[in-house]
Amino acid sequence: MKVLGLIGSPRVGGNTTKLVNAILEGAAENGAETKVYNLSGLDINPCKGCMTCKIESKCVIDDDMQMLYDEIQAADAVVIGSPIYMWEITAQTKLFVDRLIAFIKPDFSTRLNLPKKLVLAFTQGNPDPNTFKQYFDYMEGLFSFMQFDVQSSIVAAGTSNPEDVLQQPETLSKAKEIGKEL
Numbered sequence: 001m002k003v004l005g006l007i008g009s010p011r012v013g014g015n016t017t018k019l020v021n022a023i024l025e026g027a028a029e030n031g032a033e034t035k036v037y038n039l040s041g042l043d044i045n046p047c048k049g050c051m052t053c054k055i056e057s058k059c060v061i062d063d064d065m066q067m068l069y070d071e072i073q074a075a076d077a078v079v080i081g082s083p084i085y086m087w088e089i090t091a092q093t094k095l096f097v098d099r100l101i102a103f104i105k106p107d108f109s110t111r112l113n114l115p116k117k118l119v120l121a122f123t124q125g126n127p128d129p130n131t132f133k134q135y136f137d138y139m140e141g142l143f144s145f146m147q148f149d150v151q152s153s154i155v156a157a158g159t160s161n162p163e164d165v166l167q168q169p170e171t172l173s174k175a176k177e178i179g180k181e182l
């Protein structure tokens with residue numbers, strides 16, 4: 001079992017990193033091979049809408065997404081973590097998500113090697129974990145549409161300073177449990 005973690009926070013080492021790492025730790029404890037990338041440290045350009053991926057089955061942009069396409073195909077499970085910025089995922093995460101269009105065929109079937117499990121991990125400054133529930137459901141819907149087998153979403157709420165999630169042992173142990181179940 002290979003589990004790929006992708007962190008969409010530009011604040012490396014912050015709450016999102018810790019939350020994603022807890023999931024990966026849980027997976028590793030149950031024997032998974034884990035790998036993690038910080039999206040903000042990679043060269044990921046915006047999709048330019050050329051739609052060449054619909055004809056040639058491959059994105060033409062020569063950047064680090066090419067490596068991530070391969071990593072995603074090789075993984076049994078993907079964990080995507082993002083802080084909420086202005087009610088949605090960060091720009092870094094959005095760049096990555098847009099580029100996943102290369103996995104969608106013209107008839108909307110998928111080029112992904114299936115099955116592929118998915119976990120979404122969010123962090124937010126707002127202390128109410130239900131504030132963005134509709135948005136989290138929408139994100140699950142998007143990834144289900146792309147044929148990912150969505151396992152769960154987890155949110156660490158009320159995380160402003162980079163260490164805040166460490167004060168939430170229940171959230172971190174839930175994250176570990178989610179990883180173990182992968």
Ligand SMILES: Cc1cc2nc3c(=O)[nH]c(=O)nc-3n(C[C@H](O)[C@H](O)[C@H](O)COP(=O)(O)O)c2cc1C
Nearest residue numbers: 009011014015016083084085086087123124125126
């Ligand atoms: C530009 C920016 C926008 C933000 N917008 C929101 C928001 O709309 N709602 C919210 O609850 N928190 C918001 N936050 C707070 C972050 O989501 C929160 O601090 C998160 O835990 C940061 O993750 P990190 O520690 O991995 O960087 C925002 C933070 C920044 C820097």
